[in-house]
Amino acid sequence: MAEPTAGWPGSVAELVAEQRALAAERPRRWHPTSDPLTAGCFAAFPRGHSGKGSAGDPAWAGAAAYRRRRCRARATTSGRAGWAYEPGLLAMRVGPVLEAVVRALPVRPDVLLVDATGRDHPRRCGLAVHLGAMLDIPTVGVTHRPLLATGAWPADRRGAASPLLLDGERVGAWLRTRQGRRPVAVHAGWRTDAYVAARVVLGSGRHRTPGPIREARRLARQARASTPR
Known part of the structure; x- marks a missing residue:
């Protein structure tokens, strides 16, 4: 089982203060190349897990890095949730285990897709932003729905986009x-904006969920299934 990495806030008050500080930063904007190494990460919890969970829940994480829609590297790890799930505080629950699994990849990705929001957050610092800052890697959030932002759905054709405000x-x-x-919600993260977020996700496969996150999810669930009960 991987040990939690150092540097993540140890309390809600510390997390809120760090979120506000990170939201105020203006890091240099990342501009994607035509062929970036794009990774995804995902954390899974025990089968039958429902509700908010609690601190200490076992967690399994997967990460996968792709170039030209081919998987170039994979990693898994496990750990413990640091907190119950609460909107706006996801970093307390899975931040350390996701950082650990991305660092376990044998390659350093150019950009990281995170199953979390970014600037769509009450303090403009969702997990996608926070994780990117901790790793010093540009990030894009990908979720099924927004957290607070609103906007109409785009036209029903691949590549169509509409703003979330x-x-x-x-x-x-x-x-x-x-x-x-159904469209996915893509989120500006660390060193990215909404336009870059859409470009990176469209370049990550033709499934509804981007390939790197799909593979990371499969790896996390596979690691969970292989753990003795």
Whole structure:
């Protein structure tokens, strides 16, 4: 079982203060190349897990790095949740185990896809932003729905996008990754904006969920299944 990495806040008050500090930073904007090494990460909890969970829940994490839609590296690890799930405080629950699994990859990705929001957050610092800052890697959030932002769905064609706004600020976009399927919410993260987020996700496969996150999810669930009860 991987040990939690150092540096993550140990209390809600510390997390809120760090979120506000990170939201105020203006790091140099990342501009993707035509062929970035794109990784995804995902954390899984015990089968039958429901509700908010609690601190100490076992967690399994997977990470996968892709180039040209081919998987180039994989990693898994396990740990313990640091907190119950609460909107806006996801970093307390899974931040350390996700950082550990991305660091376990034998390659350093150019950009990281995170199953979490970014600037769509009450303090403009969701887990996608926080994790990117901890790893010093540009990040993009990908979720099924926004946290606070609102916006109309885009046209029903692959690549169509429409803005997600929070207090008038474009913090992400609805993105149609497959025609005839519900769009995903893509989020500006660490060193990225909503436009870059959509570009990276569209370049990450033709499934509704980007390939790197799909593979990371499979790895996390496989690691969970292989753990003796």
